Amino acid sequence: MSKTLIVGEIQQGVLREATLELVAAARELGGDVVSLLIGNGIGELGEELAKKGGGKVLVADNPGFESYTADAHAQAMRKAVEAESPDLILISNTPNGWDVAPKVAAALDAGIVTDVFKIEQDGDEPVFTRRLFNGKFNGRFRISGTPRIATVQPGARAPYEGSDAGSVEALDVTAASRTKVVGVKTAEAGGHDLTKAEIIVSGGRGLAKPENFKEVLQPLVEALGAQMGASRPVVDAGWLPHNYQVGSSGQIVQPKLYIAVGISGAIQHLVGMKNSNYIIAINKDPDAPIFEVADLGVVGDLFEVIPALAKAVNEAKGN
Amino acid sequence: MKKILVCLKQVPHKDARLDVRSDGSWIQDDNIKFEINDYDTYALEEALRLKDQGEAEVVVATVGPERAAQALRTALGMGADRAIHIWDDALAETDGLGIAKALAAAAKDENFDIVFTGLMSDDANCAVTGPMLAELLGIPHITAVVKTEFKNGDVEVERELEGGALEVASLPQPCLLAVQTGINEVRYASLKGIMQAKKKPLDKKDLGELGLDAAAVAPKLTVEKIFVPPKGAGAEIIEGPADEVASKLVGKIKELGLF
Numbered sequence: 001m002s003k004t005l006i007v008g009e010i011q012q013g014v015l016r017e018a019t020l021e022l023v024a025a026a027r028e029l030g031g032d033v034v035s036l037l038i039g040n041g042i043g044e045l046g047e048e049l050a051k052k053g054g055g056k057v058l059v060a061d062n063p064g065f066e067s068y069t070a071d072a073h074a075q076a077m078r079k080a081v082e083a084e085s086p087d088l089i090l091i092s093n094t095p096n097g098w099d100v101a102p103k104v105a106a107a108l109d110a111g112i113v114t115d116v117f118k119i120e121q122d123g124d125e126p127v128f129t130r131r132l133f134n135g136k137f138n139g140r141f142r143i144s145g146t147p148r149i150a151t152v153q154p155g156a157r158a159p160y161e162g163s164d165a166g167s168v169e170a171l172d173v174t175a176a177s178r179t180k181v182v183g184v185k186t187a188e189a190g191g192h193d194l195t196k197a198e199i200i201v202s203g204g205r206g207l208a209k210p211e212n213f214k215e216v217l218q219p220l221v222e223a224l225g226a227q228m229g230a231s232r233p234v235v236d237a238g239w240l241p242h243n244y245q246v247g248s249s250g251q252i253v254q255p256k257l258y259i260a261v262g263i264s265g266a267i268q269h270l271v272g273m274k275n276s277n278y279i280i281a282i283n284k285d286p287d288a289p290i291f292e293v294a295d296l297g298v299v300g301d302l303f304e305v306i307p308a309l310a311k312a313v314n315e316a317k318g319n
Numbered sequence: 320m321k322k323i324l325v326c327l328k329q330v331p332h333k334d335a336r337l338d339v340r341s342d343g344s345w346i347q348d349d350n351i352k353f354e355i356n357d358y359d360t361y362a363l364e365e366a367l368r369l370k371d372q373g374e375a376e377v378v379v380a381t382v383g384p385e386r387a388a389q390a391l392r393t394a395l396g397m398g399a400d401r402a403i404h405i406w407d408d409a410l411a412e413t414d415g416l417g418i419a420k421a422l423a424a425a426a427k428d429e430n431f432d433i434v435f436t437g438l439m440s441d442d443a444n445c446a447v448t449g450p451m452l453a454e455l456l457g458i459p460h461i462t463a464v465v466k467t468e469f470k471n472g473d474v475e476v477e478r479e480l481e482g483g484a485l486e487v488a489s490l491p492q493p494c495l496l497a498v499q500t501g502i503n504e505v506r507y508a509s510l511k512g513i514m515q516a517k518k519k520p521l522d523k524k525d526l527g528e529l530g531l532d533a534a535a536v537a538p539k540l541t542v543e544k545i546f547v548p549p550k551g552a553g554a555e556i557i558e559g560p561a562d563e564v565a566s567k568l569v570g571k572i573k574e575l576g577l578f
Binding site for chain 2 (some may be wrong): 101
């Protein structure tokens with residue numbers, strides 16, 4: 001009988017939905033499910049996870065876990081692995097998850113696969129599917145030896161919604177860390193708030209140079225009365241400021257219409273816009289991952305399509 | 320004098336056309352252009368800025384086949400002082416942990432003050448080598464670094480969280496910083512730099528010279544096959560002359576009631 005250890009995550013005092021997604025994945029695989037929850041003053045959250053399908057929940061509760069650090073969390077995870085000898089360890093692929101998971105894998109000399117969106121059971125061996133080459137390809141992976149460690153993409157599946165008796169057990173662990181957390185800066189408000197826009201026209205690397213945002217994209221933005229957004233590479237290159245960035249590390253948007261221009265669709269961008277009401281994507285590469293989330297796709301040269309579209313919109317509006 | 324290590328990987332060029340091999344084992348990479356992984360160029364720039372500010376030696380290291388020497392030459396041309404090229408046929412199929420073990424073996428007696436890596440590579444997208452290397456070297460690490468400030472023996476960094484939030488954290492040196500893209504503006508190699516690079520040391524090391532063997536770097540993670548993602552219900556695709564495409568799009572936008 002195999003055993004899966006779920007590493008839960010608390011964000012701003014509540015259990016992350018991603019943790020319940022791990023519960024769903026673990027239960028689907030079968031076998032025993034145990035969980036680990038790390039934090040300070042989190043007894044109630046441990047009970048909540050137990051009732052929501054986390055099985056036996058080990059609670060590592062210590063003032064040293066007030067803020068996440070890789071050092072302290074790795075200690076708790078190693079202690080839980082020692083106590084439970086799991087065959088599989090599931091961790092959410094969040095900024096904390098991807099920070100600590102490889103450290104634990106190296107410490108345990110264990111195989112790790114990151115950012116998986118599907119786990120299937122082949123006999124008694126799990127097979128993991130994940131994206132590669134920034135979403136251009138998918139790959140199926142296997143891990144030899146146990147424990148196997150996998151970080152799982154948040155939102156890739158529905159959370160577990162059943163209830164269960166479960167149980168809670170304290171995990172006695174120290175929480176020493178060489179790294180000290182000084183504080184958290186929240187996102188700057190105002191400036192260029194895309195979260196309330198009805199229409200967003202976003203540009204990517206396909207626009208080729210910064211001037212084209214003004215010369216090619218801006219006329220369409222104005223014709224539609226839209227706001228301009230951008231993908232990460234554009235902001236990294238300094239073509240537009242950070243508050244234009246749509247994606248997991250920028251703004252998460254849900255406009256009525258999202259037009260992605262010359263954006264290939266790396267996962268971190270898709271996370272930020274895939275829940276838009278209607279998505280039009282314009283890209284010269286028919287295999288661009290952006291077409292997976294688009295409702296309407298144009299395979300073509302944006303330098304021809306965008307000016308034509310701006311003109312057609314203006315004509316239709318009688319401008 | 321500070322000693323800084325930058326680990327980099329040579330990956331397919333951003334604009335290279337990528338196709339899957341007929342057996343699905345990986346991409347066809349015989350006839351494509353390669354470049355330094357984007358994330359790693361930011362890591363290198365961060366190290367070179369420290370060097371610009373004072374006394375520091377910047378060492379670049381890579382694990383990769385013969386062609387990867389070009390990535391090291393480029394890094395030397397940008398201003399790194401020397402390079403370590405690790406390769407062995409036994410590394411061809413290894414995973415992130417095997418690469419981290421090889422890098423750790425090369426780095427362990429050098430006593431680096433700071434190790435920089437990119438957050439991830441643009442090919443495999445695993446994002447594991449940096450934290451693994453730190454663990455094997457026994458030093459703390461932090462990932463997704465978007466700002467660094469070096470003070471006395473410590474380094475204060477900003478780490479990217481979600482939704483634009485940033486964590487401010489302080490690490491003692493030595494430590495490993497896995498940097499996010501956009502942290503700085505990456506310089507180009509000057510012609511003079513490229514000429515000078517030819518005289519800079521580039522040491523080749525195989526597993527034996529690192530005190531490792533094939534068993535130590537045998538992969539635990541193996542790829543069964545890679546493939547183009549199946550298209551979902553996904554997009555209705557339209558092609559054709561720009562005017563026709565534009566009028567279809569206008570029709571759709573009207574349907575949505577947006578003007």
